[in-house]
Amino acid sequence: MSISRRTLLRNTAALGAFAGAGLPHIWIKNADLAYAAGGEIKVGVLFSLTGTTAIIEESLNKATLLAIEEINAAGGIKGSKIVPIVEDPASDPATFSEKARKLVVGDKCVSVFGSYTSASRKAVLPVFERQNNLYWYPTLYEGRECSKNVIYTGAVPNQQQDEFVPWLVKKFGKKFYLIGSNYIYPKEENNYCKKLLEKLGGEVVAEEYVPLGHSEFSSVINKIRSTQPNVIFSTVVGDSVVALHRQYKAAGLDPEKMPMASLTTSENEVAAMGGEAAAGHFTSAPYFMVHKSPENEKFVEAYKKRWGADKVTHFVSEACYFQTYLFKQAVEKLATSDLTPPNIRDAVKGQSMIAPQGKVQIEPENLHTWLWPKIAQAKSNGQFEILVEAKDWLKPVPYAAYPGQSCTEKGLVEKS
Amino acid sequence: MDQFIEQIVTGLSIGSILLLVALGLSIIYGSMGIINLAHGEFVMLGAYAAWVFHTYLGLGLLASLVPIFLVVAAFGWVIERYVLSLLNNRPLDTILATWGVGIMLQQAVRLMVGSELRYVQLPPALADSMNVFGIPISSYRVFLFVVSIALFGATWMLMNRTTVGMKLRAIIQDRSVAASFGINAKRVYALTFAYGAGLAGLAGALVSPLKSVSPDMGTGYVVDAFMVVVLGGVQSLAGTVASAFILGELSGGIAFLQNDTVAKTIVLLAIVVLIRFRPEGLFTARVRA
Numbered sequence: 001m002s003i004s005r006r007t008l009l010r011n012t013a014a015l016g017a018f019a020g021a022g023l024p025h026i027w028i029k030n031a032d033l034a035y036a037a038g039g040e041i042k043v044g045v046l047f048s049l050t051g052t053t054a055i056i057e058e059s060l061n062k063a064t065l066l067a068i069e070e071i072n073a074a075g076g077i078k079g080s081k082i083v084p085i086v087e088d089p090a091s092d093p094a095t096f097s098e099k100a101r102k103l104v105v106g107d108k109c110v111s112v113f114g115s116y117t118s119a120s121r122k123a124v125l126p127v128f129e130r131q132n133n134l135y136w137y138p139t140l141y142e143g144r145e146c147s148k149n150v151i152y153t154g155a156v157p158n159q160q161q162d163e164f165v166p167w168l169v170k171k172f173g174k175k176f177y178l179i180g181s182n183y184i185y186p187k188e189e190n191n192y193c194k195k196l197l198e199k200l201g202g203e204v205v206a207e208e209y210v211p212l213g214h215s216e217f218s219s220v221i222n223k224i225r226s227t228q229p230n231v232i233f234s235t236v237v238g239d240s241v242v243a244l245h246r247q248y249k250a251a252g253l254d255p256e257k258m259p260m261a262s263l264t265t266s267e268n269e270v271a272a273m274g275g276e277a278a279a280g281h282f283t284s285a286p287y288f289m290v291h292k293s294p295e296n297e298k299f300v301e302a303y304k305k306r307w308g309a310d311k312v313t314h315f316v317s318e319a320c321y322f323q324t325y326l327f328k329q330a331v332e333k334l335a336t337s338d339l340t341p342p343n344i345r346d347a348v349k350g351q352s353m354i355a356p357q358g359k360v361q362i363e364p365e366n367l368h369t370w371l372w373p374k375i376a377q378a379k380s381n382g383q384f385e386i387l388v389e390a391k392d393w394l395k396p397v398p399y400a401a402y403p404g405q406s407c408t409e410k411g412l413v414e415k416s
Numbered sequence: 417m418d419q420f421i422e423q424i425v426t427g428l429s430i431g432s433i434l435l436l437v438a439l440g441l442s443i444i445y446g447s448m449g450i451i452n453l454a455h456g457e458f459v460m461l462g463a464y465a466a467w468v469f470h471t472y473l474g475l476g477l478l479a480s481l482v483p484i485f486l487v488v489a490a491f492g493w494v495i496e497r498y499v500l501s502l503l504n505n506r507p508l509d510t511i512l513a514t515w516g517v518g519i520m521l522q523q524a525v526r527l528m529v530g531s532e533l534r535y536v537q538l539p540p541a542l543a544d545s546m547n548v549f550g551i552p553i554s555s556y557r558v559f560l561f562v563v564s565i566a567l568f569g570a571t572w573m574l575m576n577r578t579t580v581g582m583k584l585r586a587i588i589q590d591r592s593v594a595a596s597f598g599i600n601a602k603r604v605y606a607l608t609f610a611y612g613a614g615l616a617g618l619a620g621a622l623v624s625p626l627k628s629v630s631p632d633m634g635t636g637y638v639v640d641a642f643m644v645v646v647l648g649g650v651q652s653l654a655g656t657v658a659s660a661f662i663l664g665e666l667s668g669g670i671a672f673l674q675n676d677t678v679a680k681t682i683v684l685l686a687i688v689v690l691i692r693f694r695p696e697g698l699f700t701a702r703v704r705a
Contacts, residue, residue, distance in 0.1 A: 049531075050523070050526065050531070051632070052632055054526070054531040055531055055532055055533055055630055058530070058531055058532065059532075182677050208675045208676075209675060209676075209677055210675065210676040210677065211676060211677050211680055213636060214676055215626075215627040215628065215636065216430055216433070216667075216676070218426045218429055218430060218557075218668065219423070219426055219430075219667075219668045219669075219671035219672040219676065219679075220671070220676070222419070222422055222423060222426055222672055223672060225422075226419055239533060239627070239628035239630055239633070242533060242627070242628035243626065243627045243628055246538070246625065246626050246627070246628075247554070247626055249543075250538065250543070250545065250554035250555075250556050250557065250626060251545055251552065251553070251554050252544065252545030252552050252554065268532070268533075269533070271532075271533075271535065272532070272533030272534065272535050272628055272629075273535065273628070274535050274537060274538075276543075
């Protein structure tokens with residue numbers, strides 16, 4: 001068999017093409033370099049600027065951009081600037097997923113900061129898992145998730161309730177009225193609350209869910225009157241929080257005897273309902289705007305200077321702010337050629353920093369965050385007064401309500 | 417027994433808010449046959465107007481009611497004059513046009529004042545609660561009840577005891593014949609639409625201290641308003657009142673016995689079933705065929 005020059009050329013070309021397609025690390029290596037091309041590190045910022053949840057997500061967008069601007073002004077990350085690519089997913093889970101794909105596949109962002117609602121996080125999850133990219137989720141949420149492609153910097157139920165519920169029982173009594181908006185977050189929080197109450201010998205007089213965006217609470221208030229609970233445990237979200245507080249106040253109920261204990265009422269909602277409707281009620285969260293620490297003073301001052309003196313910071317915008325710094329710390333640990341989403345994920349494990357709320361750390365096992373639970377009471381001036389600060393930071397346990405399950409580095413593990 | 421009375425009073429209060437929100441729509445839909453999907457945005461504009469008057473001019477809610485009515489009515493007039501009347505008020509075209517106007521208003525507010533929730537103060541004099549039949553109820557809710565009945569009364573008088581109302585009723589019966597009698601239908605339509613829009617604006621301002629103010633708050637109200645008007649029967653003002661209170665009692669009662677999610681579902685289902693068997697609604701004005 002003779003080999004002509006032509007066949008040899010053809011075969012070599014075919015081999016070359018095969019090598020290109022068949023040895024993918026060559027291409028991935030090139031793609032890696034693209035993540036830090038030209039002294040720029042591209043990240044996505046995916047918070048709704050329009051639609052129903054824009055009310056809160058706008059402030060998350062602002063806190064994230066503030067942190068990015070600060071990092072860039074201080075010289076960037078090892079000389080590279082962070083370039084935020086802002087998309088508006090319009091409060092719609094389908095749009096979230098579409099924009100996430102655009103940021104990850106089209107823009108080649110090395111990480112995306114985004115989402116307020118669980119629905120939108122669940123919608124983008126497949127994108128990040130399939131592309132093996134990294135999503136930074138700042139919101140307190142219901143737990144029960146164990147993705148290797150999400151860094152969770154908000155509180156999970158055990159971090160909001162372990163201190164809070166026993167404190168409420170001790171201070172006000174054992175009869176709880178559980179009210180929430182009708183979706184997964186309030187149901188999971190109440191699930192955990194019921195478990196805690198069972199241990200404490202508490203009693204749930206009612207568990208009730210109102211439609212999202214609901215604003216007529218007079219029948220709920222009648223029920224509260226007739227069941228006379230010691231505590232109204234509220235996981236109502238969005239503008240419903242405002243309506244519930246205002247109607248509670250207008251109906252002449254007394255927060256000293258029957259306070260609302262909320263996991264969702266932040267400075268943002270208090271500003272909208274007015275201090276007089278918020279005064280006397282309680283919230284549990286890792287961060288409040290009045291928290292005294294040099295880091296928080298710096299954060300609040302910078303936020304107001306950048307976005308307006310009437311603006312407030314709250315427990316989700318604080319997480320947006322510090323998670324951007326954690327991203328920076330993780331990237332700093334990596335060589336430019338190693339800059340990939342999975343490497344950032346591995347680098348951020350165990351990373352800690354002094355956030356406005358105190359020292360926070362990413363738990364290597366489950367990629368959630370060690371936080372500092374606090375209990376605060378709203379005042380008529382629209383701010384909170386912190387009554388209880390946890391003595392120690394609290395480990396995130398995303399499956400706290402499900403004793404057999406735990407989130408580990410290998411993923412969700414079920415103990416039988 | 418106490419609970420029963422309490423629940424009846426609550427239902428009246430919910431009903432009065434429904435009536436407030438639906439009254440403007442009832443005029444526009446009932447009289448002009450225009451399905452005004454921007455109704456919710458007029459409600460929203462009213463709420464924002466209350467916020468603007470309070471924040472920038474220091475006016476209390478009660479003092480700003482009349483200016484709010486005028487401002488939103490002026491908006492309505494402009495939209496009728498420069499959008500709807502150019503479409504000759506054709507029902508299908510106006511659905512699309514009003515929907516578009518609604519979206520534009522929403523986005524305009526979002527762009528101009530931002531999308532965060534806004535705060536409208538409860539008038540301090542009405543901030544307490546009072547006893548009605550031994551039942552503690554918010555003074556402001558009692559006030560809303562009185563205002564909604566008064567506005568209904570005013571609207572009824574306007575329709576049935578004034579020249580403008582008479583002209584409008586003539587146009588409803590037959591536009592061309594009315595025009596041949598020298599009635600300027602265009603002008604009457606513009607005024608009616610403005611009046612309906614003004615009422616929606618008032619409703620928005622009045623409910624804002626109990627609820628919340630945001631650019632998309634109108635979406636919920638427009639659904640409520642259509643439910644009331646459709647159930648009550650188009651062209652029947654009294655029907656609107658009756659249906660507002662029926663819906664108020666029904667949703668309040670079911671919410672008490674079950675919860676608000678169930679109440680919403682059952683009420684919607686009941687309306688759908690009822691419309692199947694009485695497409696004209698519960699109450700219909702007698703119109704010559």
